[in-house]
Amino acid sequence: MSGRGFGLIALAAVLVPFTQMAAAQDYKGTPKPTIQDYGPFPTTAVKSAKTTEPSRAPAVPTGKCGNPVTSCLFYGGDFLDSPVYPPFLANGLANENTLEVPGTPYGSAVWIPFTVPSGQTWDVTGLFTNNLSTYGVLDQGTLPNAVAFWSINEEVFAGNPGVVIDSGTNAATSKATGRSGFGLTEYTIQVTGLSVTLGPGTYWLSVVPICTNSANTYCDGIFFASDVEYLNTTPTNAYGPVEPLDESYFDSPSFGSSFEPVWGPAGAAGGDGGDAFSAGVLGKIAPSRR
Numbered sequence: 001m002s003g004r005g006f007g008l009i010a011l012a013a014v015l016v017p018f019t020q021m022a023a024a025q026d027y028k029g030t031p032k033p034t035i036q037d038y039g040p041f042p043t044t045a046v047k048s049a050k051t052t053e054p055s056r057a058p059a060v061p062t063g064k065c066g067n068p069v070t071s072c073l074f075y076g077g078d079f080l081d082s083p084v085y086p087p088f089l090a091n092g093l094a095n096e097n098t099l100e101v102p103g104t105p106y107g108s109a110v111w112i113p114f115t116v117p118s119g120q121t122w123d124v125t126g127l128f129t130n131n132l133s134t135y136g137v138l139d140q141g142t143l144p145n146a147v148a149f150w151s152i153n154e155e156v157f158a159g160n161p162g163v164v165i166d167s168g169t170n171a172a173t174s175k176a177t178g179r180s181g182f183g184l185t186e187y188t189i190q191v192t193g194l195s196v197t198l199g200p201g202t203y204w205l206s207v208v209p210i211c212t213n214s215a216n217t218y219c220d221g222i223f224f225a226s227d228v229e230y231l232n233t234t235p236t237n238a239y240g241p242v243e244p245l246d247e248s249y250f251d252s253p254s255f256g257s258s259f260e261p262v263w264g265p266a267g268a269a270g271g272d273g274g275d276a277f278s279a280g281v282l283g284k285i286a287p288s289r290r
Helices: 003-014 018-026
Strands: 064-066 069-075 092-094 109-116 122-133 145-156 163-181 184-198 201-211 223-228 250-251 257-261 279-285
Touching: 064 279, 069 122, 069 201, 092 250, 109 122, 109 279, 122 145, 145 184, 145 250, 163 201, 184 201, 184 279, 201 279, 257 279
Parallel strands: none
Antiparallel strands: 064 069, 069 279, 092 223, 109 201, 109 250, 122 184, 122 223, 122 279, 145 163, 145 201, 163 184, 250 257
């Protein structure tokens, strides 16, 4: 069987209806998700019993992003779960190292592209991803408890992680954004204190929440990287160079997937959303050196 075919079969595990996802919270056997246990969001409308208005958060100042907000280099924009989206494009993909989806350094991760423009050098001090989650709890069971895995890679392509520019497992924060969808609350998982210099080019970032403490019942929770949609407009609060569309990848040792394209009918999102994701790069443009 070809690697590509194997990847598509394994990715079926992340395409089952959202109604089955709750069952994963009570799963106490071998912590390897299956097509019956785990999956992201539905391809049909899900509306709140209280209102059909999408959940939004306040706008942030221009030039700022993250949660807490700080100097911004790039932000893909806010997740929006709107019932008026045809064909209901809001979606997300598993992005976690938890008791449900464990692995080293993660059980599953979404790799999100961004571009440093020609003529610029970026001094990166932090990264973040926005994730829909049951609890939003970080806990690796040892101090510091709240950590996340992060990485910046270049030259990523299907089936290949490319070249690691820098990566690590660092202290992280998890803060609610004020947005929600599919019965889950969105949290920003943010790492700061980084010192990475990037020249012009295209890169991929990943920030993966970690909750692997078996004594913490909240580590049975789940995390999904929130997507964003470019429907005749730029996503709310997007900042910096436009996020490259249809260039994200899904990598998951737990699902047996290796850097599978997210976009398109055969992609990890099954053709529903996934063209871009809600993530950002913190820092400043370095002064030009003449």
